[in-house]
Amino acid sequence: MAFLNNLTIKTRLFLNLAMIFLALATLVLLGWQTANTSAREAERLIQTDLQLGEPLRFFNQNFIETLQLSNAYTLTGDANTGQNFNLKVDEQIAALAGLLNELGAELDYDEGGSLLILDIHNEENLDFINTLYGLDRILRNLKNATNSSVFMEQRILQTLDFGIQASSLSLRNALDELNRYNQTAANAELASILASLRERLVLSQRLTAEMIAAKNPEIKSQFDEIGLGFAARPLVQSVQDALRGDFFNRQLASQLDEAWGNYFDAFGDIRDTLITQVQNNHSLAELSGQGNDILVTTSALLQAANTTSLQQQAQEADTMANQLVIISSLAALVLLLVNLLISRSIVSPIDQLKKQLLNLNETSNFSTMSSLTGRNELVEMQQAMMTLLTQVTDAFNQITQVSQNLAQGQTSQRMSGDYRGDLAKLATEMNASLANIEQTLNQVETAAQALAGGDYKLSIDSQNQQGRFLIVTQAIKDAMNIQNQAIEDIRHVTHAMREGDFSQRVTLKMPGDLANLKRYLNESLDRLAEALDAKSAALEAFSQGDFSHQSEAVFNGKLHELNQHMMRMAQSISQMLTEVRDASDHAAHGIHEISSGNQDLNDRVQKQAAALQQTTQSMLDMVVDVNQTMADAQDVSQSTEQMFQASTTGSATVSEMVNAMTAIQEASHDISALTDAIDSVAFQTNLLALNASVEAARAGEAGRGFAVVASEVRNLAQRTAEVSKQIRQASNMNIERIGKGMTLSHQTQQIFADTLARVQKINTKIGKMNTALNRQNEGIQEVNDALSAIDHTTQQNAALVEQIASTSANIIHEVTRLEQKVSQFRLIEPSKRHALPASNKANLVQLPAA
Template sequence: MQTQSLKFKILSVSLAVTLLVLVLLGSTLYFTEIKPLKSQVSLDLQNDMQTFIDSKIDLKIQGGIIGSAMLSLNQKVKDAVRNADSTEIYPILKTVKDDYAAKTNFQGVFIEIINAAGDSLLRSWKLDQPGGKRLQDPLIKQVFETRQAQGALIFGERGVTIVAATPILDNTEFLGATAMILGVGSISRDFAEQFKNTHGQWIMLVDKQYVNDKLGNTKAVDSLMPITDRYVVANNKWFSEEVIQQTKALYQASNGEQTSVYLAADKVVVDLPAYDESGKVFGRQVFIQDAAVLTEPLAKAMNNAWTTLIMVALGILILSSIIIGLIIRLVITPLQTLNQTITEVDQNGDFSLRIQIDSEDEVGRTAKAINHHLDKVNQAIHQANQVVGALAKGQLDKRIEGNFNGRLLELKQSINVSIDNIQQMMNALENTLKALSQGHFSVQQTSGQAQGAFGQMLNQSQNAMQNLSGIIREINEVMQTVSRGNFQNRIQVAAQGELDALKREINQTVHVLALVIDDITKVMQAQSNGDLTQSVGVACDGELADLKEAINHNAEHLNRTINQVMNASNTVSHVASEVSRGSMSLSDSVQQQAASMEQTSATMAEMNSAIETNAQNALNVDHLEHELQKNSVNAGQVMKQTINAMAEIQNSSKRIEEIVTLIDSIAFQTNLLALNAAVEAARAGEHGRGFAVVAGEVRALAQKSADAAREINQLIGDSINVINRGTQLAGESESVLAQMNDSIDKVTQMIAEIANSSAEQSRGVNEVNQALQLIDQVTQNNAALVEETSAAAQSMQDQADELEQQMQFFKTRNQKRLN
């Protein structure tokens, strides 16, 4: 009954789902495929017609651009536009229409020439009438602005035409433009030829309202055949009477940018807007074909859609049937087997039964999971029986080892934990007795869950361990504090027997160590504070006594060393102070000596310059004296010219007197300089002794120069007297001249001596000057060395003071601490 009920549910749900899917799929196909078919076919038809008309118009525009471009390249056209003379191009425009009609499919082709000012120079359809201004035409204006060829479908003076305009350029000079005007009647013929199987016809209509808005009246279309009250045909000659009448009968007017596809009689009509060069709608383009063009694709598409829907529905029904059969075979039948096995296990308690399903699907995996669970339950019950039987025999090493989950895992854990607790209690008692026998008193244990004799045994063992552990713990605590350097703790717990003796010995040992460490700490703290007079005085034995002696010996040795360092620091401080004061005094003296040497050097430089000038003057005087001697010798030979010679001698004598006066002045200045040099040499002491000797010699030479000058002055006076008596003593001139020659020789010798002395004096002064410069350099070096010595002495003084201040920190037995 349960199996039939499950099958019924599955069949009912499957059927419902199938019907729902069919309804949804049918609705989807209808709304997505069948219903939009008409709109899609209509849209495809519109696109085909739009593509056809656009391609034909573009073809005419490109042909017009090529024709106007070729015309713009004609030199006669360029000359006619430049010179405003259309005579040469008149024959070309006159035959252009007939030429195109004879050679192409274009029946109505016209040419217009426009100059650079935008005026129509010549029109092939009205050769004798100018066309006026053309820049109001948007297409022509765009060509003039961009200097590029342009073309468009427009409505103008000649109705609906295709105009292609090209600029006329001569190199970079803009001369105007050429325009080619073409009709669109050939498009109607092309359409009829291309779609003759569907009896296709194309007709263009013009909106009279557009014409009125553009031109201000409808004169341009009044002669055209009307289709409706608003629309007329684009040209009466382009379309046959049959096409016009058919359009009147079928056309359903649309306005603006509206598009439409509709059936009328046995025809399908496609109505598309026609745009001018500005993108405005100026009329309609109507395409008429047999209705089959629309109905046949629509019928075919609908048939395909219905066929698809039926095939899909059949496929869904077949698929549903297959799925239901598979569900019954793969799900329901295995579930029946599973239910039967579980029922037998529940009734018999036999966990060795298994579900006989071998499939690898979800049902098969479910059956395997149940079989695995039965295996685990059977294994858990078997192992539990084995463990409990071993426990009854006193065997505590048995456990449940299987891998279980859930309640089976809880059963396994409960049994294993119970046996573990029993074994832990037995092990704890064994470990306590074993630790006690080995002297381990820190073992802690509780009775835990033990009861009866096990609990009493564990409690007695624990009490004994606690008593022993208390004594051992205090001993360990005291020794641990001693190991950390704390000697104040003692063992306080009550003990008996050998443990009490151990307690007393340990306390006594810690007491002695505390005394020794305290005394050592006192000594070390005193030393850290600079007091070296303390020593360790507590009585002790063994290695502690050795430590005491070593510390006391170290303190005594340190005391002696610090005393010696303090004495040495005092001595060093005193010596450094003396050296510093001596260095400062020496530095002052050297600085004064350097300043004096600098002044002396400057003075000697000035004296050297003066002496060099004196020597040069002496050389000049010597030269003059030699000239005078030569003149005197010649005077004896020219006695006949005595009177004239006397006059010359008188003049020379005056000059000699001036020179002698100059020599006397130089000698006086030299004497002063020598005196100053002697004074400076005296100041220089031992270093100026050689300079004093030179100064004395210079002074003697200056004195001789002065004496010689006085003698020369006297001789000059005698010469003047002799010259005054020259006339009277002409007879004695020769003897006087001889005496005069002798005097001049002497003067020459004296002047030569003066010149030599002046040269020697200049060399001596130069040597003195060099010596003074060397002394000055040495003195400056000595001053620098003295300053360095003074700085070093001061630094040593500072270090000695610092050492003495540091030594004041210590207090020794032989002297008090310094403040």
């Protein structure tokens, strides 16, 4: 403690602050070291995730897209989708190879193009490499299985088009021909067999659609039982036996047998392809599941590695946190002890000084103060305080003496002594206050003497006064100024009245009796100015034609008499102008009635003239129309003659067209028979090409060239079948159209015959119509001449009416101008003209505008 008492308080606080900073720096260094270690571990985990996790997630996303493309390609069979799928698989295989290389695997390719692992340079990624390596086989098998599935789907569609549909058509045609033959032969057993085969054909088509839609090869057993399977073979053989002795029709039985065999073979091909396709689809599902399992396993391995790293990092962080807590606790304990010692060294002297000051406050005895020990700021502060207390005691004694003298009316004594700081300022302010009191008393005495002598212009200097001294001197000064200003303001108003200006008033605010004097004077001036303003306003209104103006003010004496004379003059002038207004109003009303009658007459005449002109023009238009109708009738007569000749020629042409269309119909039937033979050849060629493609696929690499040739042959057969189908459709359409054309041709012949008879009747009626039109044209011309004479007379009447209307308008204009002149005056109502109230307030009336 003795060591600390010899140190200044500032030094002690700096020492305490330095120890706190040292402890904080130690804690910050340990925290930074812990955070830096955690950051390095986190960076390592991020790098691991970027090196392995991100590529795995990207590869997983691409694998899902590959599966989606596989499904889309399998469902649609679109060539562009297939190209994108194969390209996506190749990209996945290349990405897998790159990922294995990044993990530390040395790779190569075998003869089939599959990946081989030669060596592993990073043993930490051994599990990842072994797991991901299986994806190469899965991707390659997925590519082959998908392409194979699409190929089989296309093969099913081709077999359905060129096998099932073509053989169904051949079967239906053969059964139709056999039914037509049997209608002549009337073989009941053959009819039953043909009906059974037709029913089995319908059932076979339904079973084919169900088998393809459900992808269920087991439907083949139903096909054999109720369709065109093995159970239908005896029926076909029975048909051949029934027609074996018929040399001309046994070819139909051979066609039926051939079509049945084609349908049977096509159904079997579809069933075999479906079996292979179902197995291939199972393989696709298994490959997808295996690929997903591998990716899930890889993600689990990555998650386990990250979890292990995080656990290690957490253990290291816990160890460093424990160390940081122990060091922080020790540092806090040391800082607490040091703070206690330093605080005690400062608080103990302050507490001692506090007790001395409290004792001094209670006893006011300076002898009880004792000095502190040591060399610091508290000891110096106590010594300065003792010196200050001595000076304050001396100052209080002098203030007491000065105050006693001031109470006795002596203002000449001042404080004297060698004071410093606030005590010196206190002595100066005390002396200044005494001087102000003495100066104020002197000025009050001077002002009282001036007021007693009637001098209101005395100036009192109050610039150096403050507080209550300033208020006293300023009040005396204001009282003298108010009396002086009142006298000057009244003098100014009386001077203006002498010059004829009654608008000036005493505006100065005055207290007491001066305010009453101001009010009496201003009220007298207001009444006089009001009377002059009222008379001036009345004369101004009369000069502007407003004789309804009356003053609202109440006057007495001579002013009231003057106001009565002016109001009587306004009443006389208003009565005269009212009589003029009434006379002009009656004249304008009569002239308006005359003008209105003329205007109605003028309108009726104008309407009559317009109606006559319109009627005349209508008659002229009717003459033109009748002439045009006569000309059109002549043109129609010539046209009907030409139509008769054209109809005769057209009837002969239609007969020739019917003969030509009959020949075209026979040729179209021959073309239809030829297209059936082309269909049969194209179907058999397509079956041979399909069988060749299957054999080429089974032969593998050795049959690839033969498969190309078979594919081209199949395409050629398909195009031939399509062209044949188009020819058949066109031929059938031509036959149908030719039949309709022949029907229309016969109808056209009949129409031409009817037209010839009707043209003859029309020509006769047109001649009669020309004669009637000539008589009608002469009658219309006579009516038109009579209307022209009436129109001339009507025009003369209209001109006379317009002249009368113009004269009436001029008279109305002049009367209107007179009314407008009179209406400019404002007059007094007749009922109020002789009754002036005490307030002189009149009711006003405004003349209406003309």
